[in-house]
Amino acid sequence: MNQQPHSIARPVLKWAGGKGRLLPELLARVPDEFNAYHEPFVGGGALFFALAGQGRIRRAYLSDANAGLIDVYLALRNAVEEVIAALGQHAYEREHYYRVRALRPEALTLPERAARVIYLNKTCYNGLYRENRAGQFNVPFGRYKNPTICDEPNLRAASAVLQGVDIARRRFSTVLDYAQPGNFVYFDPPYHPVSPTANFTTYDRDGFGPDDQRQLRDVFAALADKGVRAMLSNSDMPFVRDLYAGFHIEQLYAARAVNSKANGRGKVAELLICNF
The missing domain is CATH 1.10.1020.10 (Adenine-specific Methyltransferase, Domain 2)
Incomplete structure (x- = not known):
């Protein structure tokens, strides 16, 4: 993948927790320079497409545990x-x-x-x-x-952006195997639920529970030890704040688009956590 700006591509899929509404906040916190970009929970890929549109990505690794989602990106690329x-x-x-x-x-x-x-x-x-x-x-x-x-225009624009990108179905923890110092990793995992009825962790058959959240924190910390800068989004819950105590935590407000009740789709607090 070269460094020249591509045709502006938007996310191809709507995705629960998609980051389109938070892009200005996220882009303001991405390091100015990084050798490779990693997104282990790619979802709709809003941040990836925004950075690619700005010509800021030299090399990218996109992955997810969801096989159907990865099929979309592989097929669009190929x-x-x-x-x-x-x-x-x-x-x-x-x-x-x-x-x-x-x-x-x-x-x-x-x-x-x-x-x-x-x-x-x-x-x-x-x-x-x-x-x-x-x-x-x-x-x-x-x-x-x-x-x-x-x-059609956006599908072709997305395909152009995805040329040369490493795309694979894999678990988030494998990022430790290939992320190097000077790289940047953005994690947008299934959020820790804010209530028993607000649980969107069933994005694939295996779910994403508290033990997965703890393993993700361990990976996040290990990347810091390795000299890899990482940023992570999650819900603003005591469980999450406790997990990431010691890291830089900011509270952001995002419009929640997925809710069974229209009056539950207002702005809600979430966390943005950095290891740098």
Whole structure:
């Protein structure tokens, strides 16, 4: 990946906890210079696309534990025209939605799998990504006036940005194997829930519980010891503040877009934590 600014690409997927509304705050805190960028919970990739659009990324490593999400990025990087063609086969229609949701991803080609995820994401309820214990996408059909299922210009712009990027399905802890001093890591994990009914940790079948949060803190600390700068977002909860005591913690306010009740979508406090 070169250092020249690309066509401005936006996130291809809506993602619970996506960072579009916080980009000015995040960009202001990213180090001015870094040799490589790592995002082990890539999600919608808002910060990655913003930094790439500014020409600030020399080398990037994007990963996630969610196989369907990684399929999208791999297919966009390697076969964007095939993804666009596959999206052309989908329509915003309830019966079609449930037929597509019921498809077995392993029976599809990579571009078809990516198109399935993008289609479901654009037409499901609230743009949620949620899997049951069997790894099956289980979000119901959403109500929209005229959703854009295939944004061809943005898909091609995203593909251009993703050329040369290392994309893989892997657990966040593996970042310790390849992040080097002078690199920058941004963690945007599933947040520690603020209440029993505000738990969005089922982004894949394995979930993300307190033990995972503790392991993530250990990885964050190990990166600091290694001389790798890292920044992490999470909910503003005593559990999280206790985990990261000793690191630089800031409170930010972000608009919450995913909530079953409209009056629960206002600005809420969250934490931004740096090891530098």
